[in-house]
Amino acid sequence: MTLSPEDLKTIEKYAYQNAVKYGKAPQPKAVMGKVMGECPQLRSDPKAVSEALEAIVAEISKENPETWEAKLSEIAPELIEALNVKKEPEKGLKPLEGAEMGKVVMRFAPNPNGPATLGSARGMVVNSEYVKMYKGKFILRFDDTDPDIKRPMLEAYDWYLDDFKWLGVVPDQVVYASDRFPLYYDYARKLIEMGKAYVCFCKGENFKRFKDAKKACPHRDTSPEENLMHWEKMLAGEYEDHQAVLRIKTDIEHKDPALRDWGAFRIRKMSHPRPEIGNKYVVWPLLDFAGAIEDHELGMTHIIRGKDLIDSEKRQSYIYKYFGWKYPITTHWGRVKIHEFGKFSTSTLRKAIEAGEYSGWDDPRLPTVRAIRRRGIQAEALKRFMIDMGVGMTDVSISMESLYAENRKIVDPIANRYFFVWNPVELEIIDAEPTVVKAPLHPTDHTRGFREIAVENKVLICHDDVDKLKVGSIIRLKDFCNIEITSLSPLRAKISDISLEALKKAKAKIIHWVPLDGINVKVRGPEGDIDGIGEQGIAAELDKIVQFERFGFCRIDSVDEGQTVAYFAHK
Known part of the structure; x- marks a missing residue:
């Protein structure tokens, strides 16, 4: 079967639509499905369609996203409109349950044991965008009360603030949990007086045996007065590390062992990296306790947290019930896996940096906000990337290519163009005269001006390009001249007076170059x-x-x- 011009146009328009929709080279299988759906007469010869599609995709892949959209607008504007109609409901974020304009309070609560990662950026962007949507209040709270396992980094506090500024988000309030120990101690004391918390002296393995057997430990029924006495001794430093734990009294027979009498405070005689805190405290609140108190004290109306933290909400609900508080409306989202980085954790990255495997937290191989900023990823691109991901319980598996596609839309119109030659090989043009080559700073915006490159009769080109040459090859040195290869060793050429039409017919390769004094x-x-x-x-x-x-x-x-x-x- 010979495909008609109309058939080829149909293949082309759906290939361009696929490219525009996903911001990358067309996916042949998806395009094939569209074509066969519209042109059932082609189903009898899928091979002919496949071959034509392959050729069209190859040509489209050489172009950039701006060209794709312009071309689709030209040949099939209705498909552009269809994309816009389809995409519109997916843009932005879904409404927050129970949200009232002007009354939404949300927070992002990192542990500053390292800088913000791409995972952190999701929380930074989505929470701040929701607050902006509802004209509410956005709080940055540093959950920095773990001096041991996830010990804070002093530099990380400023790094987070700097990353927020880069994203164009200024928190309405910044709270340091490590400043608020007296608040946590007061609430702990109240719970002890209410008989809802007790000081436990069991060793970890012994308490686990009691808990797993759904039995109370020997200290659970100690009177509030005696518990208060032990609590004051804990605060005074009279007990050693791990000797005593303050536990929240729950349902010791609860079907979920993780919810049975969970620990709220522990003893660690360690200093805090913030000089304002230093060695001031020896009794440290655990995250579930401090977070529960803070979310109430700061007036949180909505919380977005990982679905792996559902147990945290269940544990904290006991405190809310004891004090008669209303728990914030909570949304859970799934994990994000980025193909290029695999599984990572801040503590793992920290050890690798300390071991010299990376140059620092902004090493381009790392999934940190500092690293992608240094690489030239724009804040707006990261925000769009995170918002498009949405909020849902399903785990998300994505590629950095999606972020790059967003960034490309922003930087392509503004980035000046230059030649850079890697693995350089010297090429002598035997009949070239010294000249100054004028090349545009941007291919589609000549108002930006031209760069002037002084060149004599020798240039450097990439070794990759040399490997494909043979004597007699005609190539175009971009913005300079056409040449014919006369020798491969040493590499030499002469200027060719080949016409533009002949150059195109010969499918001469256009390569970049730099002068020797680059x-x-x-x-x-x-x-x-x-x-x-x-x-x-x-x-x-x-x-x-x-x-x-x-x-x-x-x-x-x-x-x-x-x-x-x-x-x-x-x-």
Whole structure:
């Protein structure tokens, strides 16, 4: 079967629609389904359709997202409208249950034992966006009362505040849990007086045996007066580490062992990294207790937390019941798995950094906000990425490519273009005269101006391009000249006067290049470092994101006399 022009147009429009919808090269199977649904007469020859589709996808893959959208608007504007109609309900966040305009109070409560990760960013963005939606109050609360297992990092407090500022979100209130020990002690004392909490001296393994057997430990029925006496001794430091635990009295026969008489305070004679706290306290509140008190004291109306913390809510509900408080409306969401990073934890990353496996918390191989900021990912791209993920109980498995697609939309129109040659090989153009090449800073915005590259008769090109050459090959040195290869060893060429039409017919490759007096550039990225030579103009782009042609978007991180360092963002 020979496909008609109309058939080819149908394949093309659905291929472009698929590319625009997902922000990446068209997926042949999905496009095939659309085509066969609209053109049932083609079902008799799927091979012909598949071959035509393969060729069209190959061409579309060479273009950028802006071109895809422009092309689809031209050939099938109705499909653009269909995408917009379909996407509109999915944008933003679903309404909060029971939310009232002006009365919503939400919080993001990190443990500052390291900087914000991409997982943290989800909580930062979604909570702040909900508060903005309802004109409410947003609180950043540092849950920093664990001096031992998840010991806070002093620098991490400022890192979080800096990341919030970068995201364009300023919390209405910042609370440090470690400042509020007297508040927690007061509530603990009240619970003891009510007979709802007691001091337990059982060793951990012994208490577990009682708990698993649904039996009370020997200290559970101690009088409030005696418990208060033990509590004061705990606060005074008269007991040793782990010698006594204050427990919340629940249902000792509850079907879930995790809810039976859970621990609220423990003894650890350790200093806190914040100098204001230091060695002031020896009795430390556990997270479920401190969090329960704080959510009430700060007037939380809504909480979003991981579904793995459902037990926390059940434990905290006992405190709320004892004091007659109303528990905030809670939404749970599933875990987020990012393909490129696998499973990670802040404590694991911290150990790896201390062992020298990474250069620091902003190493481009790490899933931290500091790392992706350094790579040139824009705050707006991260916000869109997190909001699009939504809030649901289902675990989410995503790729960084989705974030890169969002970022590409933002940086592609603003990033100046430059040549960067990795694994450089010298090419002599035997009949070239010294000249100054003018190349646009941006291919579609010539009002931005041109970069001037002084070049003589020798340039550097990528070794990858050299591997594909043979004597007689015609290639185009982008924005410079057409050449014909005359020798491979040494690599030489002569200027070719081939016409533009002949150049296209020969499907001559267009490659980038740099003059011999280019600057040393090191590109740092998730896959490791790449050294090469770049245009001198790159040095003027400090702290800006640029596109190295045929390589990718990079942020210029530092410029020194001997070397310029760029951080790779994405293709």
